[in-house]
Amino acid sequence: ASKAAAPKAAVIPVLPSGLVDLLMLDQMLAAYPNALVCLMVANNETGVRHDIAAAAWACAAHGAILHVDAAQSAGRCREDWLKLGASSVALSGHKAGGPPGAGALVFSSAHGEHVAPLLKGGGQERGWRGGTPALAAIAGMAAALDQPYEAVKIAEYRDELEAFCVGIGGQVMGADAARMPNTLCVALPGVRADTQLIALDMAGVAVSAGSACSSGKVAASHVLLAMGMGDLAGQAIRVSLPWNVTQADCTAFKQAYEMMARRALHRNPVPLTQAQFAN
Structure with a gap:
């Protein structure tokens, strides 16, 4: 999917442990500053959790933007990835036990106002995505994320x-x-x-x-x-x-x-x- 969306994107290597190679990330950002870096909180095959704070620090040092995929982690670990330095975080409702059909893209205060609309139209969702929201699925996602996780x-x-x-x-x-x-x-x-x-x-x-x-x-x-x-x-x-x-x-x-x-x-x-x- 990443190759289809961004065929020229560079892939950050991982270590044998499954953790992202932060040294290579720093070297890649030195060569390509101001990049968009996309990183999962946790890999959905191995469950390995990446050091989001360290990745965010490397991105900030090179003027890069860090987008975090928390679909596998939301509801299962209580972390504030925006406070750790991420520019945006993607969530998925059904991964947290909610109904399919709803997700969320959460921006930091420094980046949300500069994002171009995904679907132009009405003023729904602060003008980022036109169309009537799926209220039942959204409510289900909110309820699922609010549940305690043992x-x-x-x-x-x-x-x-x-x-x-x-x-x-x-x-x-x-x-x-x-x-x-x-x-x-x-x-x-x-x-x-x-x-x-x-x-x-x-x-x-x-x-x-x-x-x-x-x-x-x-x-x-x-x-x-x-x-x-x-x-x-x-x-x-x-x-x-x-x-x-x-x-x-x-x-x-x-x-x-x-x-x-x-x-x-x-x-x-x-x-x-x-x-x-x-x-």
Whole structure:
């Protein structure tokens, strides 16, 4: 999507931890000052959380504008990204548990008045986007963002699943970085992601190979390839815990994952079709 929107845009590399390479960002900004920098608060595949304050400092030093994508993080971590130095922040209602169809673009006081309208027309939304707002979806988004989020409890569940997967032979992606409490990206060396997806799906467990937007796709993760994970990029699944996850859910996942891993590794492994797995 970024290549289609900005084909000449430069991509900031990441470290093996999944964190953005801040040294390279500083060097790139020195070569291209006054740039627009777009950075996710947290990666939607690995859950790795970037240092927004440090990125904002680098941008300010070179006169650059920092836009932050907080779709994966809004409602799950209580940070004021504008106070940390971002010029604008994008939010998504359904990612926080609200209905689909509403999002928000929040500007800092220094930049909002200088933005050209997306859709010219009436005076809705301060003249930035003409048309009647989707009031029901907007109200739902506001209600979802206002709900408490039990980050500590959900992180404990995530850590429980992580330790279990590692004990069977899994390798956690981004384990050395701060991560979102609900996201676990784990590779099972030697076992293709599609093999894992089929087996877990047959056991009633929904995971994805890559981000939730990639559910059903089995290509190697471009995120993990950028992290230098090599073959593991095609052997990793993403587990995302909902706000209402329970201990019973975690137990069901562990049972399904153990059965999948032991069977796949015993077969050394070969991609399983649904018919094969049913035998």
